[in-house]
Amino acid sequence: NGNMKSPNLQDAASPLMEQLIFFHDHAMLVLILITTLVGFMLSSLLFNSLTNRILLEHQTIETIWTILPAIILIFIALPSLRLLYLLDEVNNPSVTLKAIGRQWYWSYEYSDFTQISFDSYMASSQDISESEFRLLEVDNRSILPMNTQIRALISAGDVIHSWTVPALGVKASTVPGRLNQIKFQINRPGLFYGQCSEVCGANHSFMPIVVESTSIKSFLNWISFNSDN
């Protein structure tokens, strides 16, 4: 489901995205706890008619409220670093997808086997059926196999764009003349949507990305079918 109006992250479709969501939830919990605690202390001080005329200094409490935040920060930093290194792990991709951003559509190339390339334009609102997502559907989706390591190499033909699929936890800028690599793995079949994330002209909001994830066998069939054309 690519069309969510709630302020949530989309459901993960990739193991790395799952980990990102867990970290996000963990950090958010810490923040909520801190905010609640501070808010409580602040309001209880404000609505309080006690006065202390002789308060000068207090070493002990100052030490405590320096050490305690440091400990809280460690609780955030450790999972964060773990995730940072996890995202950088080396893996051996089995499929390479090339996505080239152009004004205002994406070109996809699959050249591991034979040369398959096609363009992916947004489907106009008139051509959409009742059940499809306005401004998110495309005429040709990029098909990828699930449970395989995928390497996406993205670039651009004219101006800077950005290729992203939030459900997979990937986003990177596409720069003309530069080839950026994103690695991911999709762990369930389905349709995953994204939108160009770098302002690129008049139709920047109208060049979505749709990844259709399917079984390895179906993917290979699709490759064979398209290679014959």
Added chain:
Amino acid sequence: MSVSIMDSEPKLETAPFDPRFPNQNQTRYCYQSFVDYHRCQKIKGEDYEPCEYFKKVFSSVCPGDWVEKWGEQLENG
């Protein structure tokens, strides 16, 4: 390595991870493989099979436009 559509189905295989290019910017991986393929052919001759490894890599990794453009540049000297 190369696939004949007539007899067998393509396997899931692509250009491997190259530790010379571990980071996000893979522009050099593409360019280097392209250059290495043509140098390999020049030195070893057109029929030398192991040169095909470089061809496989740059076919997978390089955008079609870039390969075309460089091919033209090669032809023009």
